[in-house]
Amino acid sequence: xxxxxxxxxxxxxxxxxxxxxxxxxxxxxxxxxxxxxxxxxxxxxxxxxxxxxxxxxxxxxxxxxxxxxxxxxxxxxxxxxxxxxxxxxxxxxxxxxxxxxxxxxxxxxxxxxxxxxxxxxxxxxxxxxxxxxxxxxxxxxxxxxxxxxxxxxxxxxxxxxxxxxxxxxxxxxxxxxxxxxxxxxxxxxxxxxxxxxxxxxxxxxxxxxxxxxxxxxxxxxxxxxxxxxxxxxxxxxxxx
Amino acid sequence: xxxxxxxxxxxxxxxxxxxxxxxxxxxxxxxxxxxxxxxxxxxxxxxxxxxxxxxxxxxxxxxxxxxxxxxxxxxxxxxxxxxxxxxxxxxxxxxxxxxxxxxxxxxxxxxxxxxxxxxxxxxxxxxxxxxxxxxxxxxxxxxxxxxxxxxxxxxxxxxxxxxxxxxxxxxxxxxxxxxxxxxxxxxxxxxxxxxxxxxxxxxxxxxxxxxxxxxxxxxxxx
Numbered sequence: 148x149x150x151x152x153x154x155x156x157x158x159x160x161x162x163x164x165x166x167x168x169x170x171x172x173x174x175x176x177x178x179x180x181x182x183x184x185x186x187x188x189x190x191x192x193x194x195x196x197x198x199x200x201x202x203x204x205x206x207x208x209x210x211x212x213x214x215x216x217x218x219x220x221x222x223x224x225x226x227x228x229x230x231x232x233x234x235x236x237x238x239x240x241x242x243x244x245x246x247x248x249x250x251x252x253x254x255x256x257x258x259x260x261x262x263x264x265x266x267x268x269x270x271x272x273x274x275x276x277x278x279x280x281x282x283x284x285x286x287x288x289x290x291x292x293x294x295x296x297x298x299x300x301x302x303x304x305x306x307x308x309x310x311x312x313x314x315x316x317x318x319x320x321x322x323x324x325x326x327x328x329x330x331x332x333x334x335x336x337x338x339x340x341x342x343x344x345x346x347x348x349x350x351x352x353x354x355x356x357x358x359x360x361x362x363x364x365x366x367x368x369x370x371x372x373x374x375x376x377x378x379x380x381x382x383x384x385x386x387x
Numbered sequence: 388x389x390x391x392x393x394x395x396x397x398x399x400x401x402x403x404x405x406x407x408x409x410x411x412x413x414x415x416x417x418x419x420x421x422x423x424x425x426x427x428x429x430x431x432x433x434x435x436x437x438x439x440x441x442x443x444x445x446x447x448x449x450x451x452x453x454x455x456x457x458x459x460x461x462x463x464x465x466x467x468x469x470x471x472x473x474x475x476x477x478x479x480x481x482x483x484x485x486x487x488x489x490x491x492x493x494x495x496x497x498x499x500x501x502x503x504x505x506x507x508x509x510x511x512x513x514x515x516x517x518x519x520x521x522x523x524x525x526x527x528x529x530x531x532x533x534x535x536x537x538x539x540x541x542x543x544x545x546x547x548x549x550x551x552x553x554x555x556x557x558x559x560x561x562x563x564x565x566x567x568x569x570x571x572x573x574x575x576x577x578x579x580x581x582x583x584x585x586x587x588x589x590x591x592x593x594x595x596x597x598x599x600x601x602x603x604x605x606x607x608x609x
Binding site for chain 2: 195197220221223224226227228230232234236237238240247248251252253280293296297300
């Protein structure tokens with residue numbers, strides 16, 4: 148379970164998260180929507196300690212993420228993350244991209260790591276691209292590679308930061324299909340997304356962020372289908 | 388023209404010249420390897436933004452890049468000598484060349500690091516890699532690929548600059564040539580052949596550099 152208690156976060160004098168409270172249960176799919184700059188992506192970065200927080204606490208399976216004694220490298224093994232910019236490692240083949248972390252972080256043998264990598268790449272539909280370099284692949288393929296790379300660590304949680312925002316429109320579908328597949332397999336996920344119909348389709352709950360606070364949270368049928376907040380209504384009518 | 392060329396003394400000394408050429412290559416390659424390690428350290432120190440350390444790196448880089456290489460060589464030779472530190476000619480040249488290489492390479496590396504997106508670090512760290520793993524496996528390999536050609540230039544420069552070594556009594560290729568020329572008075576002939584030997588050394592290095600590039604960096608090119 149991911150527990151977020153009264154978390155605040157600032158960049159200099161700019162306060163981007165103003166006391167966020169949120170719980171995500173095992174197996175749950177939570178979508179986070181909201182305008183750019185509302186703090187959605189920052190929250191993801193705070194959950195796996197890529198950004199420090201100024202107040203409150205975040206616990207993942209009871210471990211205090213920002214605790215002084217917490218081994219963040221160990222913690223991150225349980226939390227996969229996929230970014231807006233897919234960040235494939237350009238100097239390695241697809242297979243090496245995925246096999247590296249299981250080998251050097253989890254200490255798997257080379258053969259084991261390659262087997263895991265091949266399986267995960269097959270899982271996201273890249274089974275025929277094992278020896279391809281990322282620079283020779285489309286954005287959608289590279290994004291699926293990034294998903295396979297995160298899954299190869301066998302994480303308990305997956306964080307997706309606007310993973311389709313940088314893609315050409317015709318490539319969005321293949322990545323959303325992969326996300327949907329993961330949700331159906333029971334992966335616990337937090338999705339920051341601008342794909343409202345998709346969020347409605349796959350999420351157990353949707354949170355609408357506005358100016359660093361959660362304006363509204365609940366099942367998609369309510370937050371997207373029948374929002375109570377004026378700001379949510381306004382946002383949804385703008386993005387549609 | 389009333390000068391008669393006499394090449395025979397040169398041919399007689401050719402084995403010594405070639406041996407000195409190998410010494411030139413040795414010191415230049417060693418100075419390059421040391422320069423890469425030290426230059427990488429300087430680049431990291433400079434990027435760390437820690438003021439108690441950056442002044443040291445900045446002074447090094449500025450001195451190496453903005454003073455004559457000859458003066459840097461004299462510093463390690465006569466300068467340290469004045470303080471009672473007497474190094475062998477070999478060590479003087481090695482130190483001066485490494486110092487100079489490190490200063491130039493530090494700036495080259497810094498440019499290379501800036502060319503690799505920060506998001507690569509985040510992606511690697513999010514997979515649980517440590518800082519050391521992130522840099523050694525993900526960032527530095529990409530930086531080396533980006534700066535490979537400027538590094539090759541520096542290697543060539545390192546070979547050519549080692550010729551200054553003769554001024555501190557180092558019998559590398561130029562020093563050996565000077566010595567032989569002064570014994571036989573065939574100055575032009577000796578230096579003409581030495582120029583050819585330098586040319587061959589540089590071409591060998593460029594060839595080696597091409598092979599290394601082909602072996603390690605051809606992968607992943609779009």
